[in-house]
Amino acid sequence: MHGGAPGRNVGGGRPFGGGHAITTHYTVGMNLGGKSQHVTVEAEDALIAALKAKHERPQAAITYVRKQNKRGDRRHPHLGLRDEPA
Numbered sequence: 001m002h003g004g005a006p007g008r009n010v011g012g013g014r015p016f017g018g019g020h021a022i023t024t025h026y027t028v029g030m031n032l033g034g035k036s037q038h039v040t041v042e043a044e045d046a047l048i049a050a051l052k053a054k055h056e057r058p059q060a061a062i063t064y065v066r067k068q069n070k071r072g073d074r075r076h077p078h079l080g081l082r083d084e085p086a
Helices: 046-056 070-075
Strands: 024-032 035-043 061-067
Touching: 024 046, 035 046, 046 061
Parallel strands: none
Antiparallel strands: 024 035, 024 061
């Protein structure tokens, strides 16, 4: 049987509705009016980072989301969303 004990976190990740979310910095690439842009977003996961960027700029097409590269992104910083420091 595959069930397990009730309340047990089978997937190994964060349990639903409990615990604290750990945030990470993500770089979101987008195409806006034919020009490529990047922003840095602090979020719990890549999907939330993409949705935050899309909410801020609805007309943009999201092209990629990746975890922030500490060394490379420090040398070539990206803009942040309006309500977040980069």
